[in-house]
Amino acid sequence: MRRLKRVALETLGWVLLIAGVAAIFLPGPGLLGIFAGLALLSRQHEWAHRRLEPVRLRALREAAESVQAPLRMIWSVLVVAGLVGCGVLWILDPPAPSWWPAPESWWLPGGFWAGITLLVSAAITLGLLIYSYRRFHGKPEALAALTVTIEQADEEARDPHDSD
Structure with a gap:
């Protein structure tokens, strides 16, 4: 049973990590997926554990920056x-329109479940936007503190003589 759990968690970790990387380029919360995947993989792999905190900090910084400029907030809402x-x-799943040049089987590939994943992605993105707004909007000191923390983490990662 323990081995089955380990395989399931590792598989889920890799799926989330790959989906997070894909979501960097596609609509969706990429850094959140990468962070979730690394969090699961870090239970079994040291390389994932080393990358977990820097990804978490960068995800928070991205969240903070996303609500500082009104144009970015508007863009985020439009994406949702x-x-x-x-x-x-x-x-x-309406029928393919008459102007559709490809075979009808290529119209809206994935069907119902593709629609569900798009709605889940929208819900996650909206939740992150609300979280970011409540935590960081109008609070430049929170973004500054986060930036200092990131710089300290980067400095510690570069220091080969760290005595931890």
Whole structure:
């Protein structure tokens, strides 16, 4: 049973890590996926444990920066709205329009479950946006403290004579 749990957690960790990397380029919370994957993998791999804290800090910094500029907040809300719209479209699965040049089987690939994952991604993104707004918006001191913490972590990572 213990071995099965270990294999399941490692598999989930790799899936989350790969999905997080993909979400860096696709709509979705990439750093959150990378962090979650590393958190699971760090239970069994030292390399993942070493990378966990820097990813967490950078994810927090990105969250803080995302709510400092009104244009970035507007863009984030528009991305969430687009994800919701696409998710609903995929779930409703209308027939391919007459202008669609490819075979009809290529219209909205993935069907219902693709729509569900788009809605889940939108919900996670909206939750992160709300969290970031409440924790960091209008609080430049929180972003400054986070930046100092990141710089200290980077300095410790570069110091080969660290005596921990």
